[in-house]
Each structure stands twice: as C-alpha cells, then as structure tokens.
Amino acid sequence: MMFWIAYTLEMKKNHSVDYLSDVLYYKISEFYPLLKLSDVFHQ
16 A cells, blocks of 8 residues: 555656556446446335
8 A cells, every 4th residue: 555655646746648548438437337337226
C-alpha cells in the first residue's frame, strides 16, 4: 500500500496524466461488468 502511494505521488510529480487515465480505465473495466450484472438483476 505504501508503495502504491509513493508510486502515485511520484507519477503526479511527473505530471503523468496518462498514468491516471490508465488507472481510471482499469477501475472502470474492472467494475463495469458488475454494473451490467446489477442492471440485469434490477429489471
């Protein structure tokens, strides 16, 4: 966890927007199927 925080701070220091967008994309792709499943169950 501490490594992740240090890595993120290092990336922000380098103004790595690509890194942040990659993380967002990863999170979205990770949770998107779950959202789709919940949509199916709510119908």
